[in-house]
Amino acid sequence: MSLSRDELARIERLRELFLDEGRGERRLPDYWRDQIDLQAYDRVLAARIGWKWDAALAECQERGLPRADERLVVDFGCGSGIAATRFTHWCGAGQVLLHDRSPAAMAFSLAALRHRHPTVAAAIAPDLRDIRPDVLLVSHVLGELDPGGLTALTDLIARSDTVVIVEPGTRAIALRLAALRDRLLDSWHVLAPCPHRHTCPTLASGTDWCHFFATPPAAVFTDGELVRTARAIGIDARSLPYSFLALTRTPPSTPAPHARGLGRAAISAHAAHVQICTAAGLQRAEIDKRTQAQRWRELKRRPEALRPWPH
Numbered sequence: 397m398s399l400s401r402d403e404l405a406r407i408e409r410l411r412e413l414f415l416d417e418g419r420g421e422r423r424l425p426d427y428w429r430d431q432i433d434l435q436a437y438d439r440v441l442a443a444r445i446g447w448k449w450d451a452a453l454a455e456c457q458e459r460g461l462p463r464a465d466e467r468l469v470v471d472f473g474c475g476s477g478i479a480a481t482r483f484t485h486w487c488g489a490g491q492v493l494l495h496d497r498s499p500a501a502m503a504f505s506l507a508a509l510r511h512r513h514p515t516v517a518a519a520i521a522p523d524l525r526d527i528r529p530d531v532l533l534v535s536h537v538l539g540e541l542d543p544g545g546l547t548a549l550t551d552l553i554a555r556s557d558t559v560v561i562v563e564p565g566t567r568a569i570a571l572r573l574a575a576l577r578d579r580l581l582d583s584w585h586v587l588a589p590c591p592h593r594h595t596c597p598t599l600a601s602g603t604d605w606c607h608f609f610a611t612p613p614a615a616v617f618t619d620g621e622l623v624r625t626a627r628a629i630g631i632d633a634r635s636l637p638y639s640f641l642a643l644t645r646t647p648p649s650t651p652a653p654h655a656r657g658l659g660r661a662a663i664s665a666h667a668a669h670v671q672i673c674t675a676a677g678l679q680r681a682e683i684d685k686r687t688q689a690q691r692w693r694e695l696k697r698r699p700e701a702l703r704p705w706p707h
């Protein structure tokens with residue numbers, strides 16, 4: 397069903413708020429005006445975030461993230477509830493608690509989750525102070541937290557067993573996530589995406605940041621409605637940059653790969669050039685078209701397809 401003019405205007409307003417570079421350190425006030433704002437967000441912007449969650453959770457599963465069928469899952473800053481929805485799809489959930497500073501967001505996400513996963517017990521949780529999540533989900537929230545919100549989140553992380561954070565792939569937010577990772581290294585295992593548990597090398601690089609690109613579903617290119625919507629709101633539907641971090645209290649069951657590719661491959665006529673993160677720091681790798689023709693072709697077709705990284 398096509399988006400109405402009103403829905404498009406609502407999405408544009410939200411995007412302007414999210415992308416406002418002039419905001420500096422000022423935090424966004426609660427911007428959800430009603431359920432229609434959330435509905436419009438859910439149809440377009442949250443769908444894109446859902447594809448990023450799909451990519452992050454696929455990698456988490458490869459790295460040994462267990463199912464959560466009996467477990468308490470908390471979605472912090474839930475918005476329309478896309479993180480809880482995608483996590484439940486991939487890993488199951490015993491019970492889901494949806495938390496947001498916005499009562500409208502909690503109400504919308506509860507209805508959405510019940511609709512999409514009717515057999516999972518779900519509730520809103522305006523106050524998380526006594527909650528100890530088995531799995532804590534955080535999605536596109538780090539850039540919005542005021543000092544009080546950040547303290548509430550770090551306290552909640554300390555009470556959690558597993559944490560999965562998915563954020564936009566911007567440099568500023570990725571570096572913030574990397575700094576958070578480094579502060580938590582002593583008491584957590586990094587399940588993904590890191591291939592090591594040393595200090596994050598992007599923090600010292602000055603130019604690099606840990607980010608990836610999800611592959612959008614084919615419909616983004618073939619479904620006329622999706623194509624028109626992307627054009628109308630001025631987004632590049634093919635580009636889904638994200639950064640993420642998954643932490644567990646217990647050591648992962650699967651050994652870490654020796655490297656993780658970052659960003660996208662740069663393709664030349666003779667090779668694909670990729671930045672990789674390893675225990676020895678950030679490095680450049682080259683996939684030679686002549687000797688690794690199949691891999692080169694795959695990267696030419698999908699430059700973001702950087703895992704698994706060959707040994």
Ligand SMILES: C[S@@+](CC[C@H](N)C(=O)[O-])C[C@H]1O[C@@H](n2cnc3c(N)ncnc32)[C@H](O)[C@@H]1O
Binds near residue numbers: 426474
């Ligand atoms: C950009 S939206 C992301 C929503 C959702 N997690 C997603 O990925 O689509 C950020 C959400 O964080 C919420 N939020 C901002 N500051 C918060 C805080 N201090 N405590 C709880 N929620 C907060 C906002 O109300 C909003 O719903």
